[in-house]
Amino acid sequence: MVKNLSKKERQKVLQKKIRENPFLIDRELAEIFDVSIQTIRLDRLELNIPEVRKRTKNLAKQAYSKVKSISGCEIIGKLVDIELNNSGISILETNEDMVLEKTKIVRGHHIFAQANSLAVAILDIDAALTGSAKTKFKRPVYVGERLIAEATVNNIRGDKFRVKVKTRVNQEEVFSGKFLVFSGEKLSKEGH
Amino acid sequence: MVKNLSKKERQKVLQKKIRENPFLIDRELAEIFDVSIQTIRLDRLELNIPEVRKRTKNLAKQAYSKVKSISGCEIIGKLVDIELNNSGISILETNEDMVLEKTKIVRGHHIFAQANSLAVAILDIDAALTGSAKTKFKRPVYVGERLIAEATVNNIRGDKFRVKVKTRVNQEEVFSGKFLVFSGEKLSKEGH
DNA sequence: GGTTAAGTTAGTACTAGGTCTTAATACTAG
DNA sequence: CTAGTATTAAGACCTAGTACTAACTTAACC
DSSP states (O other): OOOSOOHHHHHHHHHHHHHHOTTOOHHHHHHHHTSOHHHHHHHHHHHTOOOHHHHHHHHHHHHHSSOSSSOGGGSSSEEEEEETTTEEEEEEEOOGGGBOSSSSBBOHHHHHHHHHHHHHHTSOOSSEEEEEEEEEEOSOOBTTOEEEEEEEEEEEETTEEEEEEEEEETTEEEEEEEEEEEEOHHHHHHTO | OOOSOOHHHHHHHHHHHHHHOTTOOHHHHHHHHTSOHHHHHHHHHHHTOOOHHHHHHHHHHHHHTOOOTTOSOSSSSEEEEEETTTEEEEEEEOOGGGBOSSSOBBOHHHHHHHHHHHHHHTSOOSSEEEEEEEEEEOSOOBTTOEEEEEEEEEEEETTEEEEEEEEEETTEEEEEEEEEEEEOHHHHHHTO
């Protein structure tokens, strides 16, 4: 509860609260500020904040926009171009969270994760499993560099897919990997 | 419009349609299949598909909980035993955040990340860089399983280290990888 | 043919979380 | 005292549903 604020103060805090938790409904907000629901609605009107259902819908749309067969947050990097079972491109902006502390070099597993994610995402199968991977890290990647990974499906035999991924920074190859991916549909249905 | 399907066929296509576009409301679905809204609702009931607002809310929540993924922590897994330049063990408890949505199978790059982290951590050098990695994922890992990775340094030659990592769940091998790691001290001091 | 069951449609009552409008208060400054 | 701002309240309406009951259609079986 945040009582006895002026209108301006309340509206400021309101914006913050909604930013922090966009799932709050008007009734809950009214309780937080100890005002009536109507007041909250007037505030939202003045601040141009849509109702909770539109807020969450927008959030969901943002998250959903690009990807189909796999949900957005499961992918490392942004998928920018996909032809299912054929090829795809993913872009990953590197940041401080990805580096070794002492250097400014991006840790290998982030580069691997982008490539692996991409290899799995371009396949038109429900449950893809990485079977093996041969990878080469050709030169260190530094913070801030933009990783562009390009995957191509080389070969499909039954439930086995061979996918090759090349990752570049400004045309320069920094990583390459060959992934053998399985369609794990049977396995997943066994439920372990 | 997809007309004249049997109930089973319709329900199958319905699931697919909603997976492809979770924002479809019952009325739109009814138009797609040329059946009444009630039929769509019975289908959803049987298939356990929630209403559009719950679907989008869930999507939004997923997206909002954010990609914890593998960034943030320097080391993936807990180091429990280390002999520098010789061997080390790391334990990683798998959880819901690490799996593919549709299955309960841990995504490959988490297993890789643990192994890679360990391979780098056991070396007594300031800046370790993964040069290449050959990896095999021997069987799927399910949520909740505890990954125990064991690394041994096989060979040191100048600034090149060969590290082998085996990851097990209850003694059973689930992953193995050979990492070629470089001491990147010179590179890192160049500052790029 | 008659009966049973499955599948489909229709209709009603009710819900949450709103919108939009009008109207009544309370408080405060000039 | 009054004008203006802030707040609250009341009511009609909306969307996208749930839950339930009832009727109708169709094919399958004996």
